[in-house]
Amino acid sequence: MTDQEIYYGIAKKDNKTFQFLYNEHIGMIISLVQKNSGHKDDAMDLFQEGMIALWTNIKKEKFLLNKDIKISSYLYALCRNIWISKLRKAKNTKPIETLSNIESPIDGLDEMEENYNKINQLTGYLEKLNHSCQQLLKLFYYQKKSLKDIAAKMNFTEKTAKNNKYRCMKSLRALYEV
Amino acid sequence: MNPDLLEKIEDFLEHRISKAELENYATENDVQDLDEKIAWFKDSILAIEADGMRNQLQDLFSKESIRIDPNINTTQKPALETLQNVHDGEDKTIVRKINSKQPIKWLMGIAATLLLFAVGSYLFSSLNQSDQNRYAEYEYIDPGLPITMSQSDNYELYDALTYYGEENYETAEAKLKKLHSNNPTNDTLSYYLGASQLYQGKTETAKTNFIKVEKNKNSVFNDKAEWLLLVCYLNENNSEKIKESLNKILAQKNHEFKERAEKLKSEL
Incomplete structure (x- = not known):
């Protein structure tokens, strides 16, 4: 390659x-x-x-x-x-x-390592979220599933999926700000 | 941070709204550290993806031989010279040895027979091939650049290269042409415009763009452009230009396509 x-x-x-x-x-x-x-x-x-x-x-x-x-x-x-x-x-x-x-x-290796550490730190906060939030965020941002698909998979409406997604991100932000 | 603002930040990152629209929406408090919030949001999405990727790698390699293949030679070094003092050991290549057990010998005999048959069939069929097909193995399909979507004004390039990456060369060409007309000296645009044209069979226009990149010795696309220009000449059966291009590539010690060029020269 x-x-x-x-x-x-x-x-x-x-x-x-x-x-x-x-x-x-x-x-x-x-x-x-x-x-x-x-x-x-x-x-x-x-x-x-x-x-x-x-x-x-x-x-x-x-x-x-x-x-x-x-x-x-x-x-x-x-x-x-x-x-x-x-x-x-x-x-x-x-x-x-x-x-x-x-x-x-x-050149630039230190900065690359710094970026990796920062993302790792944020991953640590993600792991503190409840399981449902982790699942929803991973389905949306990692697996790139649509809110419709997520709603079907998690047994709620598309609107709830959307609202929950932002609530979960808000919780993630709160953990980061502590 | 309220969920509505998060939604707007995401809209902004996905280019659905402008920065000005986002700022208009945010409260006075939010505006103060809006850039920090945007950066945090982007990093958090990366963190979610990284976590998913970690699971993906674990799944992929859990079946792997880190239990561990005793035949892996652990003394291979990276190519970069500056790293050569990092760890000692001789410069060898990883070799996975095949156990030479007796029962597989007869299988090897069958494989050799099949191989002979395959080579024979290939030689027979190649007699009927056109020159263009003969050189098909020298074609190089560039997969495109991984452009990440950011809040920069590169959205149009991102868009064009997304089509390119999806092998929708017709749409990619149309979009790249538009960008290229505003910035005709940009080597990235010239190269991908040329590649989009070549993969549609538009050799003549592709050549013009590759020649532009070929002249720019500092371009990261220089080697690729030289190779794809050679592919254009192969498609045209222009033996004089093929020879000229080949010699040019072979004269460069570290050319990315030197190996392929040597192979091609030996076949001409």
């Missing part, structure tokens, strides 16, 4: 693109994790978070195609930074020299 196809595929949350990137890069992510206080099982989570970080920045128009740097390099660098943050948060006592002294080699 070309970088442009990968870029477009990530933006569309295309499973074939994710599978391609997984096949190509999971090996080096396992290596990164294993050499730095982690286990193979952590690599999958890290790969997943790296993908979300890339996707977030594509959607926010903060990550644009760059002729000189491959997307795989961004993915690896983001995974590495996310892993460093995770180790720091876990107050890991083991030395992490292989990671800690390395400056980010790619």
Whole structure:
């Protein structure tokens, strides 16, 4: 796949693109994790978070195609930074020299990580909403279902679906403002 | 924040109302931090999508081999040189080994026979192919740019590229043409206008647009435009121009389509 196809595929949350990137890069992510206080099982989570970080920045128009740097390099660098943050948060006592002294080699990487962290923080608020609100918001904004379909699925009228959607967003805002 | 204002912010983000209309609707209090509220709303939608995507990835890879394929070589490095010191290990390619168990040998024999048959059939049928079909494998369908809808004035471009992404090249061409007439030096517009035309078989007009992009060496679309220009020449069977384009691509060390160009040259 070309970088442009990968870029477009990530933006569309295309499973074939994710599978391609997984096949190509999971090996080096396992290596990164294993050499730095982690286990193979952590690599999958890290790969997943790296993908979300890339996707977030594509959607926010903060990550644009760059002729000189491959997307795989961004993915690896983001995974590495996310892993460093995770180790720091876990107050890991083991030395992490292989990671800690390395400056980010790619311009804009810090901002990309910041955007990812911000979206992650907002996801945390989403998880505090009641199940019905979470379901409704995901159906509308992630699955792109119409209010009519959501109403049928959740057993209420279309108008109620619309009102509930904004009530749920209001609750999300309230959690954010606390 | 009241639900009605949220609805209006969403209308604004979806380009159903203008910023001025949104501001008119908002109360004095709301207007003060309206931009912050808009940014929060956009980020919250991204967060909801990211959460859904996390589940999607979990579903996708829960069946995967992270349990973990022992044959995955974990020493592959990213291409970028600046990252090469990040982790040690030799530069190898991930190799998934196939267990060479005896019982599958006979299956391989059948596969080889079928392959020979397939190659034979292909060679036979290719004798009857036109030159255009012969080069079909060199066609490159550009999937388009992922343009996100923002409150910028890029809505028309977003709209045009949405049609392009849906392979509705006729509508995309009409919309891109309109934008291009106001901004004829924009490489994005020239490139996608050319691509929309080429995919409809309008080689002549497509060439004009690709040549414009080809001349702009700083354009991110430069390599693609050069390749699609070559595809135009292939469609026209213009052997002189094909040769000229091929040499131009092959002379560039890091050209995106160098591999395909080498393959094509070997077949000419």
